[in-house]
Amino acid sequence: MPPNSAAREGELSPVTRERRENSLWLTEEQTSGLSLSLRVSETVFAKKTQYQDILIVDTTEYGRTLVLDGAIQLTERDEFCYSEMMAHVPLCSHPSPLRVLIVGGGDGAILREVLRHPYIDRCTLIDIDKDVTAASEKYLPFASVALKDPRADVRHMDALAYLKTTNERFDVVIVDSTDPVDFAAGLFQSPFYADIKRILKKDGIMTELAESPFSDTALMKQAIQQMRTVFPIVKMYWGAVPTYPSGMWTYGVASLAPDPALPVRRVEGTRYYSQKIHGASFVLPPFLSDLIE
């Protein structure tokens, strides 16, 4: 027996110690019957603001992760799947997108994608919670990298009030809302879509997340149906986002004229989006097209 074995008896073995260090999990009950958990290596930031609980953690597999009111908003590893499909589908199918509005999206990830397009004059971002933007600038550099771009026009105010009163007009509007509860509940209803239509220029296109066909079928159907009462052209597209409920994520896109399923330009530097993915993302499995018929 080595001379110091007795002194070591109370110590953990290396394996046990490693397990203990990494045993904190972030668990999101994505629906009443489905939970997703990410192993956490460190808690980075937590703040209760006037509007929501902001939590930023480092996870072992999906990197730095932003959580709002307990719902995963983005992870360093897979946010490109969502951010690229929200931005590039409307931008690449619009004939000349110079002015863009992002409703929500205060972390800046979608803004970063919008500003990949060199012909954009200005991208306005309106998020009600300035603390999300401040936390992203400090802790989520991969998302917030473009917030200081001279073409970025970031405002912290109530987007719903802004939409009703503004005289500004846009070519593309991207609605990056949180889940449809509390102050975001109105973001999937026809009065909201009518407000957006009012501020769209000729050939205008809007895109909005439409949740998961497995996890929130009712909301997905409602979003598409309500868009159809307002816009002449409404389509759905989909893609993978591993850390969103069910991993199968849908998007609603409404257009005043251009076919949003038809890309007319390219964008450089993307990892999920391509012109071919653009077209393929509008091919819906029969169970999904049946749901929104």
Place this chain on the structure above:
Amino acid sequence: MPPNSAAREGELSPVTRERRENSLWLTEEQTSGLSLSLRVSETVFAKKTQYQDILIVDTTEYGRTLVLDGAIQLTERDEFCYSEMMAHVPLCSHPSPLRVLIVGGGDGAILREVLRHPYIDRCTLIDIDKDVTAASEKYLPFASVALKDPRADVRHMDALAYLKTTNERFDVVIVDSTDPVDFAAGLFQSPFYADIKRILKKDGIMTELAESPFSDTALMKQAIQQMRTVFPIVKMYWGAVPTYPSGMWTYGVASLAPDPALPVRRVEGTRYYSQKIHGASFVLPPFLSDLIE
């Protein structure tokens, strides 16, 4: 105060009681940093066989669920996503698929999809564990419905040994293995693919799951690379399967001659697969095509 309130003090409120009844969760640590959990309403069947632990539970959101060695194999709600893409991509791109072999898949779900094609002469299914088939016949009728079809030829034996010695030949081989551990470890390596090539007829096609680009990148790359050392045509396609790791699932397909990305016939009654989905599923996001270049 109502006369019987004192007697009720120790009772649970209806809300609390309901929460307690449904608080059992099936949690799969899909990787060391990612877990998926399904709320369980009832445990239906559990058996430790010579090969693996079989567990069948009813879940509140994904219905009846088959779990082997702690890994979710199929759920009643989303197995069509996987079963249809495993069966119909090779079958609809083969010019004349009469004889089909399924390696694994003892639950019968892929067999059910194969036998949707009316021109199939015989579909042989070889699964090492007869208890999986027996449990599926009793508890998973949605999966096992075709096991008694006269065209079904179900054998319980070691598929690896069978592949090395059989004189039978097939048009399409579908490898529905469990995760690549223990006895399934050899199912993603070139000697195994060479054995399959040996039993394929002219124009033969094989398909195998290739895991997730987020959760098992190394295995996905290995499967495709090893297929390429054996087959002249190797491609990858992908689709959504919510209860598999990351929800983004890839498939490797190898062909002796036909282009597996080009469907030449239709199939009736599907919910995920269509000819358009067939083509779209071969459009890979750039990050995924880069991984297997």
